[in-house]
Amino acid sequence: MHEVVMPAMGMAMSEGTLLRWLKQPGDAVERGEEIAEIETDKATAELESPAAGVLGALLVGEGETVPTGALLTRVLAPGEQENGAAPAAAANGGRAAVAAAAPAAAPAPPPVAPVAGNGTAPPAPPRADAPRRATGRPTVEAVAAPPLDPDRPAWEEPRRAGRGRRRYEVVGANLGRPGDDDELVALELGANDPATVAEWLEAMALIRVFEERAAPLARAGKIPGGMHSAAGQEAVAIGAVRALAPSDIVTSTHRSHHHSLAKGLQPAEIMAELYGKAGGLLGGRAGHLHLADFSLGLFGSNGIVGAGLGIATGAAVGAKLRGRDQVAVGFFGDGGANTGRTWENVNLAASWQLPLIAICENNLYAVETHLAAAAPNTTIADRAAGFGLHSVQVDGQDVVAVHDVVAEARERALGGGGPTFVEALTYRYSGHTVDDPETYREAGEVELWRRARDPLLRAARALEAAGALEVGGLDAVLARAEATVAAAIEFAESSPWPDPATAAEGVYGIEVNLEGKP
Ligand SMILES: Cc1ncc(C[n+]2csc(CCOP(=O)(O)OP(=O)(O)O)c2C)c(N)n1
Structure with missing residues (x-):
């Protein structure tokens, strides 16, 4: 018989909480197999069986905090009885055993909920009687992996997040890949002023039209160097950036137009930059991969x-060292x-409690590779939670949900609560580049997202219901965006090419004698 006690995981640790039993009395266990989750004031850990055998009575209930050294359970040799052992109540300072040793008397297993992730419903809300974690992080919830369906491609199957625990927050409804019969659902305005959300809709419409009008120009060679369209992902950029102060820092990716427009670049200066014209944001030298405006x-x-x-992490270090009320957002x-x-950055930000908001736009594909083909745990927020920072999975097609999550993250960061990781479930309507033949997506997939998840339609529907947009008013919003983008294209077309004599300007940080003369 082997006794399993609450371990002392550090010199200062005097007690620990038993979060969850992973095995039940009568279960066969291997040496080293995880039998329980425990939590100290510093960490959550799995408790391993010290030997192979059969688990005895559970002497401590889930959620109970006991001193280090307290007897939790025993591992018995096959056929061995616990009768000869010291009475459990005495061994644990009067606490009664929580379950009998016989399997028939074992408590019912916890209810299971579907795993959150693309293509499935979000997990059921935490059980009312579930133990709260001492740190105030989200309640631990049991989840189960659904059975694999051999007739469906492997990447379509939602994966189990972590080890059956949900360590991240889920915000928003209608997350992830729509089902074939899903209908569009208006988003909830929450505490947000409808007039404010109406401005967000205008801003999202501008991004949509910008991308849709720029794409054929890229295909026609007017915009050299290819183009990554963010059509479909507007709500992530607008929701996030509208939750920031103008002085907050944003870094973008190769798919950059939505972030740049959200942060205040003008459509005309971006368009001329994409054309490579002198009137562009950076004189036509930067293109879409280097759009920047420090001001x-x-x-x-x-x-x-x-x-x-x-x-962004560097900017967050700077903000912290200077004591500024400023956050940095990295997309x-x-x-x-x-x-x-x-993950190096996420870990550093968590270790140094930096005012960083790391926003992952999970649009399911990296070029032609589906996320599930590249990572067994497709819940990126779950991976992030393992680094010990607040982590959220949010409906990225819901501009209000994204806004509210980022606003809360900003407040947390400025209050000294450290960084937040946000996984926004979204979708790109275009291929990886606008020239992508898209052979890797199923027929109808894009249409399904457009029909059931479109961020503009969902916002418009909510504003119509609130009386802040007349029914069908999205057409007028889009028409205004069309006019702005048409003017931007005209500006780019009429802007001169950069003077070849200026080709080396802005390239070197120090003065260089290009002619090689002394
Ligand atoms: C370090 C590095 N590796 C590979 C590439 C080539 N590449 C450009 S975009 C891209 C896919 C990025 O996918 P994701 O991060 O999901 O962004 P999305 O294109 O979906 O917006 C790859 C692999 C690169 N530019 N940089």
Whole structure:
């Protein structure tokens, strides 16, 4: 017989909480197999069986805090009885055993909920009687992996998040991939003023029209160097940036127009920049991979996947060292979330409690690779939670939900509560670039998202219901955006080409003698 006690995981640890039993009395266990989750004031950990055998009575209930050294259960040899052991109540200072040793008397297993993730319903709300974690983080909830359906491609199957625990917050309804019969659902305005949300709709419409009018110009070669359209992802950019102060820092990705427009760049200066014209934001030298305006707090789009988050982390270090009321937001994609540097930054931000908001736009694809083909745990917010920072999975097609999550994250950061990780479930309507033949998506997939999840339609529907937009008023909103984008294209067309004599200007940080003369 082997006794399992609450371990002392540090010199200062005097007690620990038993969060959840992973095994029940009578269950066969292997040596090293996890039998319970425990929590100290510093960490959550799995408790392993000290030997192979059969689990005895559970002497401590879920959610109970006991001193280190307190007997939790025993591992018995097959056929061995617990009768000869010291009475459990005496061993634990009068606490009664919580379950009998016989399997028939074991408590019913906790209810299961579907795992949250793309393509499934969000987990059921936490059980009312579930133990609260001492740290105030989200309640631990049991989830179960659904059975795999051999007739469906592997990547369509939602994956189990973590080890059956939900360590992140879920915000918003209608998350992830729509079902075939899903209908569009208006978003909830919550405490937000309808007039404010109406402005967000105008801003999202501008992004949509900008992308849709720029795409054929890129295909026609007017915009050189390709183009990554963010059509479909407008709510992530507008929801997030509208929750920031103008002085907050934003870093973008290769898919950069929505972030840049949200942060205040003008459509005409972006369009002329994409054309490579002198009237562009950076004189036609930057293109869409280097859109930056430090005066707006836009610290650049970036051609290196995942690199923008590092710049945002640096900005967050700067804000903290200077004691500024400022946060930094780093956007990246699900592909970016599969790079090591992303997690180095998340870990650093969590360790140093930086005012960083890391926003992963999970649009399901990195070029042609579906997320599930690249990572077994497709719930990126769950991965992030393992780094010990507040992590949220939000409906990225709901501008209000994104706004509210980022506003709360900003408040948390400025209050000294450290960084937040946000996984926004979204979708790109275009291919990876606008020239992408898109052979990797199922027929009808894009239409399904447009019909059932479109962020503009969902906002418009809510505003109509609130009386802040006349029924069918989205057409007028889009018409205004069309006029603005048409003027931007006209500006880009009529802008001169950069003077070749200025080609080296702005390229070097120090003066360089290009002619090689002394
Ligand atoms: C470090 C690095 N690796 C690979 C690439 C090539 N590349 C450009 S975009 C991209 C996919 C990025 O996917 P994701 O981060 O999900 O963003 P999305 O394109 O979906 O917005 C890749 C692999 C790159 N630019 N940088």
